[in-house]
Amino acid sequence: xxxxxxxxxxxxxxxxxxxxxxxxxxxxxxxxxxxxxxxxxxxxxxxxxxxxxxxxxxxxxxxxxxxxxxxxxxxxxxxxxxxxxxxxxxxxxxxxxxxxxxxxxxxxxxxxxxxxxxxxxxxxxxxxxxxxxxxxxxxxxxxxxxxxxxxxxxxxxxxxxxxxxxxxxxxxxxxxxxxxxxxxxxxxxxxxxxxxxxxxxxxxxxxxxxxxxxxxxxxxxxxx
Amino acid sequence: xxxxxxxxxxxxxxxxxxxxxxxxxxxxxxxxxxxxxxxxxxxxxxxxxxxxxxxxxxxxxxxxxxxxxxxxxxxxxxxxxxxxxxxxxxxxxxxxxxxxxxxxxxxxxxxxxxxxxxxxxxxxxxxxxxxxxxxxxxxxxxxxxxxxxxxxxxxxxxxxxxxxxxxxxxxxxxxxxxxxxxxxxxxxxxxxxxxxxxxxxxxxxxxxxxxxxxxxxxxxxxxxx
Numbered sequence: 001x002x003x004x005x006x007x008x009x010x011x012x013x014x015x016x017x018x019x020x021x022x023x024x025x026x027x028x029x030x031x032x033x034x035x036x037x038x039x040x041x042x043x044x045x046x047x048x049x050x051x052x053x054x055x056x057x058x059x060x061x062x063x064x065x066x067x068x069x070x071x072x073x074x075x076x077x078x079x080x081x082x083x084x085x086x087x088x089x090x091x092x093x094x095x096x097x098x099x100x101x102x103x104x105x106x107x108x109x110x111x112x113x114x115x116x117x118x119x120x121x122x123x124x125x126x127x128x129x130x131x132x133x134x135x136x137x138x139x140x141x142x143x144x145x146x147x148x149x150x151x152x153x154x155x156x157x158x159x160x161x162x163x164x165x166x167x168x169x170x171x172x173x174x175x176x177x178x179x180x181x182x183x184x185x186x187x188x189x190x191x192x193x194x195x196x197x198x199x200x201x202x203x204x205x206x207x208x209x210x211x212x213x214x215x216x217x218x219x220x221x222x223x224x
Numbered sequence: 225x226x227x228x229x230x231x232x233x234x235x236x237x238x239x240x241x242x243x244x245x246x247x248x249x250x251x252x253x254x255x256x257x258x259x260x261x262x263x264x265x266x267x268x269x270x271x272x273x274x275x276x277x278x279x280x281x282x283x284x285x286x287x288x289x290x291x292x293x294x295x296x297x298x299x300x301x302x303x304x305x306x307x308x309x310x311x312x313x314x315x316x317x318x319x320x321x322x323x324x325x326x327x328x329x330x331x332x333x334x335x336x337x338x339x340x341x342x343x344x345x346x347x348x349x350x351x352x353x354x355x356x357x358x359x360x361x362x363x364x365x366x367x368x369x370x371x372x373x374x375x376x377x378x379x380x381x382x383x384x385x386x387x388x389x390x391x392x393x394x395x396x397x398x399x400x401x402x403x404x405x406x407x408x409x410x411x412x413x414x415x416x417x418x419x420x421x422x423x424x425x426x427x428x429x430x431x432x433x434x435x436x437x438x439x440x441x442x443x444x445x446x447x448x449x
Contacts, residue, residue: 007328011317018316078310081278082369085312086329087302223280
């Protein structure tokens, strides 16, 4: 399963490097939303729960863009059939797509988080760097795991642009809550006692459950 | 059923409530060619996609290389080559990258990719994105993809579409009768199809109207009226 998954992932990364259709769009979308918030809320800076909410809702919506495009290359020229004809475990397709989306999210955050700090955030976040990285990576795992599952489900539907956000966003509400709550204390300037371990644990359980669920059902999603 | 390379017994397939294949029966021996005739929408492509394991049969019995579909689809994947209306390649990858990708999925050595690029006369354009190739070149690439893993069964949906006569002849050793593979061939070229056929199957609205060994050109033409 690993060999075909790596082949598909390598192909996806090569296509993204060549076409630059997903990550730049996700990053540009995020920066644009931060600029809109900058003007829309009539405040130069945000902090605490509001800052955390703005950051995570923006990242979630940017994820929708990536999920919508995750199977875009497969739809052109019937390439998905080419993969389905190969003697491989179809879970490899899911693993490759989830890993690809995870990498896209990491790249997105390398742009979006500094842009957020620059455009909207009052207090600095440098002191909480390791904790923020842990929160981002665990949240990304959940976003990628569920995103690849939903993308596979919607891959062959005509109304995928509508189906993806309608299915994806409700499923991602637990990640949004946990990530936003975990991040909030680090965006206040004077972080007091908080429950980082609790929220990280929650995201760990969420990620594990959805990854296992996706591995179990993905093969059936691609049946006609 | 296992004595034939391909065996269909009362195959049924629907799209929603609309029947696409109704009780189709046919048998193809190893190395033989079944030629499928029928007007647009008669169910030819659906039948090929069922045999390729891309669509599930809804009734009847289907066997490919001794494996029963859909239960043993995993045994069939990798043993059939499918050349359909779409090339099943990535337009933004080069011809070589596309074949290498499929070679990795099928566990085929990279040397086979170079061999096939030569065979379909795409060596000089191997580094160009597929998007920049002509339709005929893409069809040649698709043929190379279909036989990359040297499948014993070939499913061909109008394989010569978009090819000039020279290119069509060049593909003969790969996908023609000379390849020695068991083939299911969809064509609207009645004379050529009849020359290639060991078994003829004529479909009308999903039902087999013409089935068996040889058929006369007039009988086949009536399918289109």
